[in-house]
Amino acid sequence: MLIRLAGGEVVDPVNGLAGRRDVWIKDGVIVDKPVSKRADKTYDVSGCFVMAGAIDIHSHIGGGNVNTARLLLPEQHAAHLRRPLNTPLSNAGWSTFNTGCLYAKMGFTTVVEPAMSPSSALHTHMELADIPIIDKATLAILGNDDFLLSMIRDNASPAMIDDYVAWTVSSSRALGVKVINAGAAAAFKENVRRFSFDDVVPSYGVSSRTIVETLQASVGRLGVPHPLHVHANNLGIAGNATTAAETIRAADGRPLHLAHLQFYGYGTEGKRGFSSEAARLAELVNGNADVTIDVGQVMFGQTVTISSDVTRQYSGMRTANPKKSILIDGDGNGGGIVPYRYRPDYYGSLQWAVGLELFLLINDPWRVFFTTDHPNGAPFTAYPDLFELLMRRDARDAKMAELDQSALELTTLASISREYSLDEIAVMTRAAPAKLLGLDDRGHLGPGAIADIAVYRKGQDVRKMFADAALVFKNGDLVVEDGVVTHYRWGKTLRLNPPPDKGIVRRMQAYHEDRYGLSLDWFTFQETAISRENPFAEVACRS
Amino acid sequence: MVAWIGSRTVPLSAAIEQVAKLLATSRCPVFSLDSDIHGCRSLIALAERVGATYDHVNGRDLVHEVALHTDIGGFFATATEVRRRADLIVVGGDLPTAHHDLLLSLAASKPDLSGGGRRRWFQINGKAASAGGGRPLRLPKAVEVGSPDYPVDAVLGILRASLAARKASAALANADAFLSAMAKARFPVFVCSHLTDVPSLAMLQGMLADINKTQRATALFLPADDDAWGMVLASTWMTGFPPRTGFSTGSPVYDPWLCDVDRMIAQKEADLHLWVSERDEAPPARRGGPPTIALVRGERPVAGAAATIRIGKAGLDHDGVVYASRIGTLRSVAATTPSDLPSVRTIVSHLQHALTGKDMPC
Structure with a gap:
């Protein structure tokens, strides 16, 4: 079937395409304008912007911890029903079904779940398979697991480390590797409550820095396209910008991705000892070309924090709102679920401003990524509001007027006049994520790209424009019209498949039998277990 | 033969047609489920399609x-x-029989993390809980702490007070040994289940919150x-929700x-009951209840059921x-x-087709 999107204003910075032009789709793929062929179906998209489908690189959309959050808080999403409409968490829906639909209607077509415990990969993939429309991917968590820490302690060779990392990525069907507060979860099980970059995990004698550097090097050697995804130490603590700065410096010229940097943008100035260090961090990121970050913007309202950083989540339990939470000591990282309400008080105002400062002070939209760390900073349904804050200074000023002025005075936000252009938005939410994840087939509108396309009706109201896409195509299928899902389909989960070394498979079998008294097949699965046709699509490692 | 309408053997297609007809005309269908993940996914999707309310067959425990x-x-x-x-x-009260093997395997192993070493065992001893479904597991190495005069939540309350160095209202057997072991432990774990009643579970989690202020402790929860x-x-x-959920409004x-499916049947709100049990548990006999559709593994039709369809069990037949x-x-x-018995998912897929002419979404 040949489809023509006629007369739209194309925004495709990768291919240098801009201005009014047609986009052609054939059999799910974008093609050049065919010679002497008429379209089977033409959509008049004049008065609209045409962009590639958006990609979210860090959103907690599925897996054991996400599902535990749903279980802990049925009252927070009782408005799965039609009413009330205006509570952000309720609008996020929280079922797998709603997740896919809500992302699609905003023009997002690929979303990465960034924290999959390898030991519960089957659960995560079962959930992701039940998210309709969009493609998904996962990052496998390493860095608090006994096997890796023991190898580092015992000075295992780089080749042995690589075999283990490759086996983990392959058997858990992940697209990359994440480390979460490296070593801290293992230390927390031994009652260590604070854990910084150079602290050492008891029983292993291995520092957080060493774990990060080991994984970063391994990911590079294996050709995993996405750099090591680092959730650094000391999240949420005043003065933690120093930790983030140390972690950035440790990148040492090699690619490194720092997750939700907003939560590390805090200094100790001011009466409350809690201030913004966003400008300093932005300068550091600007000066380290190999470092990428996503923001984890805070927006106001009820949410729930979901994290495998159990050290952080334990300390957050004191401020749980409502007053209940769950902390799981699991294999490797475990997880913590703590509901939280961001209020426009001093602390909430400062966090909100720090995120925006990072967005606006990091110069290169190829290296700063659009996230709220859903749902930790805010549910992803807040994205249209965030687009508006980035693209309209007047919208920022209006919001700032409602917030705690003493907090905002400790930030540079009021002095920043930058407004994101649509081209920069296209880079930050389409082209750059595709490049960062190694997904050459998306993020742009060039011939050969899969036809993941979002069409937005032009207008002054940025929020409205991004909340309800006029049309969304997923692999060439029209799935959304005027912000309403009109066609359901099942996307795929993108994964790497580095061939596992036979020796490591034997070691893993022996390890599981010896340490858990269970055969390895308790922890691994065949693709047929997902019970959906072709649930995975392979992405190549770089040679 | 895998299907019956009443007690009459019929081809599967006829039973599917009959069940689909019953589901389509039901005003308030209720489902009692017992299947693997894929079976449950398909049944929940079917519940959404027909506006049914669902629970597990053992919803009372769940x-x-x-x-x-x-x-x-x-x-x-x-x-x-x-x-x-x-x-x-520390084993808190009785545990479901299904988990006794797990406890015994723990008893036969030694911790190898956090420096390894030996593992000590305590068993909370209290007045017997009223819930059924478990039998006492005697762990030879375990020291009993508590008193048969107090319910488990009271024993836990006394232990919690003692751990916090507050005055306790009563003395418990082996309390000193327990307190001494807790003080030395690096990673104590309390094992609990639904047979530990809700007040006890609340007291236990309160105790864990207290302990974690200064040292680590956690709970191993074992579902029934x-x-x-x-x-x-x-x-x-x-x-977005655990069971007892319904789609009577279209949304969950x-x-x-x-x-509560049992309540809905007892109070005559339900007009159709779909009973699914891979373990071949028959639906409870109810006089004057709504028509029942049974998906069971047994070789005979369920007495009184409007229709019965044989299904296989995950991990056994498929x-x-x-x-x-x-x-x-x-x-x-x-x-x-492996057997030819169809999975729950296969049967539900046939039903979805019969109801909508489309494949099911799961």
């Missing part, structure tokens, strides 16, 4: 386990982590029925009282995915004695 998570929360650990790290295990807990997980990700509504307490997450299981 509602307390769900409440532990929705109302209390707290500290939990996986059995795999407990096996490798716990240097002190792993398959039922698997259903909780699938229901939660599919609808979670309400442990309103969506491959499947189940929740496994041994690892604290989902596990893929292969058929041990």
Whole structure:
């Protein structure tokens, strides 16, 4: 079937395409304008912007911890029903079904779940398979697991480390590797409550820095396209910008991705000892070309924090709102679920401003990524509001007027006049994520790209424009019209498949039998277990 | 033969047609489920299609386990982590028989993390809980702490007070040994189940919150029925809610009282009952209840059922995915004695086709 999107204003910075032009789709793929062929179906998209489908690189959309959050808080999403409409968490829906639909209607077509415990990969993939429309991917968590820490302690060779990392990525069907507060979860099980970059995990004698550097090097050697995804130490603590700065410096010229940097943008100035260090961090990121970050913007309202950083989540339990939470000591990282309400008080105002400062002070939209760390900073349904804050200074000023002025005075936000252009938005939410994840087939509108396309009706109201896409195509299928899902389909989960070394498979079998008294097949699965046709699509490692 | 209408053997297609007709004309259908993850996913999708309310066949036990998570929360650990790290295990009350093997395997192993070493055992001794479903497990190494005069929640309350150096209202056997062991333990774990009643679970989590202020401690929660807990997980990700959920308004509504299938049948709100049990448990006999559709593994039609369809069991007749307490997450299981019996998912797929002419979404 040949489809023509006629007369739209194309925004495709990768291919240098801009201005009014047609986009052609054939059999799910974008093609050049065919010679002497008429379209089977033409959509008049004049008065609209045409962009590639958006990609979210860090959103907690599925897996054991996400599902535990749903279980802990049925009252927070009782408005799965039609009413009330205006509570952000309720609008996020929280079922797998709603997740896919809500992302699609905003023009997002690929979303990465960034924290999959390898030991519960089957659960995560079962959930992701039940998210309709969009493609998904996962990052496998390493860095608090006994096997890796023991190898580092015992000075295992780089080749042995690589075999283990490759086996983990392959058997858990992940697209990359994440480390979460490296070593801290293992230390927390031994009652260590604070854990910084150079602290050492008891029983292993291995520092957080060493774990990060080991994984970063391994990911590079294996050709995993996405750099090591680092959730650094000391999240949420005043003065933690120093930790983030140390972690950035440790990148040492090699690619490194720092997750939700907003939560590390805090200094100790001011009466409350809690201030913004966003400008300093932005300068550091600007000066380290190999470092990428996503923001984890805070927006106001009820949410729930979901994290495998159990050290952080334990300390957050004191401020749980409502007053209940769950902390799981699991294999490797475990997880913590703590509901939280961001209020426009001093602390909430400062966090909100720090995120925006990072967005606006990091110069290169190829290296700063659009996230709220859903749902930790805010549910992803807040994205249209965030687009508006980035693209309209007047919208920022209006919001700032409602917030705690003493907090905002400790930030540079009021002095920043930058407004994101649509081209920069296209880079930050389409082209750059595709490049960062190694997904050459998306993020742009060039011939050969899969036809993941979002069409937005032009207008002054940025929020409205991004909340309800006029049309969304997923692999060439029209799935959304005027912000309403009109066609359901099942996307795929993108994964790497580095061939596992036979020796490591034997070691893993022996390890599981010896340490858990269970055969390895308790922890691994065949693709047929997902019970959906072709649930995975392979992405190549770089040679 | 795999299907009956009443007691009359019929081709599967005829039974499917009859069941679809009953579902389509029902004003208030209710489902009682017991299947693997794929079976539950397909049945929940069917419930949405026909506006049904669903619960597990053992919903009475499950509602307390769900409440532990929705109302209390707290500290939990996986059995795999407990096996490798716990240097002190405290068993709180009776445990479901299905988990005795797990406890015995823990008793036969030693922790190898956090420096390893030996593992000590205590067993909370209190007035017998009223809930059924378990039998006492005697762990030879365990020291009993408590008193047969007090219920388990009171014993836990006394221990909690003692751990916090507050005055306790009563003396318990072996309390000093327990307190001394707790003080030395690096990773104590309290094992609990639904047979530990809700006040006890709340008291236990309160105690864990106290302990974690200065040292680590956690709980290993063992559900009464792993398959039922698997259903909780699938229901939660599919609808946002655990079971007792219904689609009577078109959207999922979670309400442990309103969506109590037994109550809906007893109070004659339900006009059709779909009973699904891979374990071949027959639906409870009810005089004057609504028509019943039974999906069971047995070779005979269920007495009094409007229609009966034979199904296989995941992990036995066909491959499947189940929740496994041994690892604290989902596990893929292969058929041990593959048979031609259709899976629940296959039957539900036929029903969806008969109802809508389309494939089911799961």
